[in-house]
Amino acid sequence: MNKEFSVVGKPVIREDGLDKVTGRAKFADDYKFPGMLHAVMLRISSAHAKINSIDFSAIENDESLVSIITADDVPGTKKVGMIKNDQPIFCNEKVVTPGDVLAMIVGESEAKLHELVKKIKVDFTPLPLLTDPKKSLETDAVLIHPVEGSNLIIHHPLRKGNVEKGFAESEFVLEQTYSTQLIEHSYLEPEAVVAIPLETSLGVKVIGSIQNPFTTRRFVSEVLNFPLSKVRIQQAHLGGSFGGKDDIMCILSARAAVAAMKINRPVKIRYTREESILESYKRHPYVLNYKVGYNKSGKIQAMKIDILADGGAYASMSPFVTWRTVVQATGPYEIENVHTDVRAVYTNNPYTGAMRGFGSPQPIFAQESLMDEIAVQLNMTPDEIRKVNGYKSGSITATGQKLQNHEVNLLTVLETAEEDTGFRKKWLENKKDKSQLIEYDFSSPIINESQFISPDSLIKKGIGLAVSFRGCSLGAEGTDAASAYISIQNDGSVYLDCGLAENGQGLRTTYSIIAAEVFGISTDQIIYLELDTGTTPDSGPTVASRATLMGGGAVKATAEILRKRLEELIRSEWNLKSDDEIVFQNNQVLITNHQSPITFKDICKLAYQRGISLATIGWYKSPSVGWDEHVGQGDAYFTYVYGCQVAEVRVNIATGEIYVDKVTAVHDAGKVINMLGALGQVYGGVTQGAGYGIFEEVTTDKGFIRELNFDQYTIPTSKDIGEINPIFVEGKDIYGPWGAKSLGEPTLELTAAAISNAVYNAVGKRFFKLPMNLEEVLLSKKLRPEDLKRGSK
């Protein structure tokens, strides 16, 4: 009985969809408790200062104040961090970036607290500012964290072959510098969390807009000096995260928990958009230097890469973000000689950490721009140069890893995209030999008669592509395992839970599909339980596009344990021969050459009567990977995915506007589990990637952010992106549930690079600095207002 999939790969509506569109779903700020208090943060207007003293006397006796919480109230660790403990819960000694919080005041009325907080007097001494990461490692640079001894957060070297020899043997050598900008996650729901003191022996419970409950639990337990089991984290519905509700939510949860335990009442912290943008971490700006040696045939001989990432005020996830960069920095090209250095440094800028993409969008912009530039120089088309160098089965990566055990579909996704869009023909038709943009001389702001653009040449069309490979899950970053819990009831309905937290991407639906497929039942038979660290097993964080692969693997393994128990029961109950097949399908169980089907419900009832346990926890553990950090060599990830995006644009050469008319996104994510979820990932990822390419930038002035709300921080709207055409190439893999791998981040990482290449095709001019906003396109530079005032000028 060869069985087709019954739910896997079909479009399934998310289990929380109805509750979300009708407003019934409860988000963190919807939780209210009797006696609940609010907390408001104290900050100062400085990016780098030594705190001499804080004078609370003006508010101490105010009746709206219940308590003041400072570093002195923190019973456990006073400094926390994802990797390095360099971030104070409350900054009582110094501030190193404007988002820093010195103390917190607690009371019943948030409005009153906002008035009171202004009356607190802080005496501080400004320290020298360091906002240019290029100066962070200079010998006379001020140290952001003197105890660290240096402003270097991390250095990842990678050495393969001999680049000098490679350059010497190359017919051409090209060197370019690229830069990418600081950007904000822009989750719709700003941070919110409430901490509730439990009965004495039980500790504290935290409910919040939390990306990773288990990481949050670690922070809270360290800060309170509680065992892990006395901290329970419950995840509320999450209004977006994109990697952005990790450390910040851990820290806010810890602050709320400290206050709740001190006062013995529930305490809520919720941020306005301005506070959210001010304090939360962002995506790293990179400066990327690439030197590449190649031959007339297009074959790349050597690549030397030097990358500097601005980690901002705290280390956060910088070591891991930049590690992915060092692994993937060459792009999916087989190159014999590679020499890469990636460094992250401290500055007084807003700190940077995890964001969807996680160290890949930056090098992809650089490396894919570079590939196109080489193609143009050698009179090749963009697809040709990539075919010469691109990974094939058995290729060796820059880290010395042989690509095997999965279909290396780089060229398949490239060819699929090319055919679907008619890429080559369009690219050749649009190709420009010189820049179509007008060079204005700003010393005479009135333009010459000859510079006026005739209406029929105002709009230029272009097409561009970008490809990538991406390591799935955590790789050599750390332990990689996940677990799930399933309990089948005696009427055949099923409880399901997994230690990986829903981040709004729909993983609960994906997991329900996987369990439903294994049991041959419909997804509406499955109730997904709330994630609570008190009852759900730890599965590491929802990051690195690992949820379907790892959590999905765990759900499948768990469901299979229980199905096996049911199969054994059936075999003994009906005395089956060993080659009799049992199929779970359509809420029924079918047995070859045997009586009429039995319902799933009846089998479960029987199991219950026979005293067979139908509840269990199952695991999925990744195969081992390896890494030598001195030379950057090893099997970095156990499997990879491949993607190619083609952007079709029009550029208005009078205004510098880029209209993204169509993006064709071809991804090998392995087996697609929920078609609707997969499409959603592509639509969202492409749109976010386009925002990175042409709109978004958090700019700072002496460390202070100019764009504190969405009136100034422009993310794309549905009107800004034209058609998005997702195509899935389902490559086979031995890992993951039925070979399902990663899609979330691949969809985002390519778009900016594809758009940049399309813009080059349209106007004959290459851009090296993201975002390609109006000024960048027209003037090849960014213009900044002189002050932090809001409004249009």
Next chain:
Amino acid sequence: MISSLEILIPKNLNEALSLLVERKNNCRIIAGGTDVVPGLQQGSNRFANSELLIDINRIPEIKSITQTREKISIGGAETFSDMLQNQIVKEELPLLWKACSTIGSVQIRNRATIAGNFVNNAPCADTVPALLVYNATIEVESLSSKKEISIGEFLTGPYKTKLNKDEIVTRINIPIPSKEFRGDFYKLGRRRAVAISRITLAVLTKTQNHMIDEIRIASGAVTPIGIRFSDLEKLAKGKYADDKFLKLLSQKLGEQILNVTGLRWSSEYKLPVVQQMFYQLLKEIEHG
């Protein structure tokens, strides 16, 4: 953070005007609230001391669009969504209709009103250039008086108008333009919806055999408030609208804007773009 406020919803104009007199020290009119609410939320000085909001959305006298032989009269509290659905506005006042269609998003247009737009009078208020070229007049009423002045006169500076504390903008009156006028409205923002204008332009022209009989030009966002360019309009009158002259007119617009604003951080971008796009607009109108 907005502290607690009182909100009153008068049912007719008289009630609203009386409230404005009784509570004149701490009250503010709210229509769609799309400028007032963000202003309060940001703690903007302009909205400080507002303790009472007078919601004018349920006042029938200021909520209709009517047409007589010579003019179209739009109630001050008309929302952009209502205006967009109105055939009279669409057919007779296409520049204003287009300006309304570029404002914010559907959600914003469902609330935001026309009077709210120019009473707030941000540099980037999108209806202003269109109202200027249509020679709109503003009807303003208080308990004791009623007056009508031209939009150009009404708007005095960025976020400033001639409106007194006890007055309400009841109607916007626009003479029906002759059918010989052709024109267009242009808006440039950083994206295609929910965008603060970086440049707006409105142009109406009447030509005969390529001779410019009359031209009306207004801009927004590139100048401190939306303004008409009467010098350019005079210069163009009677000129032959050939390519050379259209380019000259565009350069002159650039000069005028530079005169008004001086060099700003954004001029390096905005000045060449406004000249180019004004030229595009003129060419497009010429070709119909």
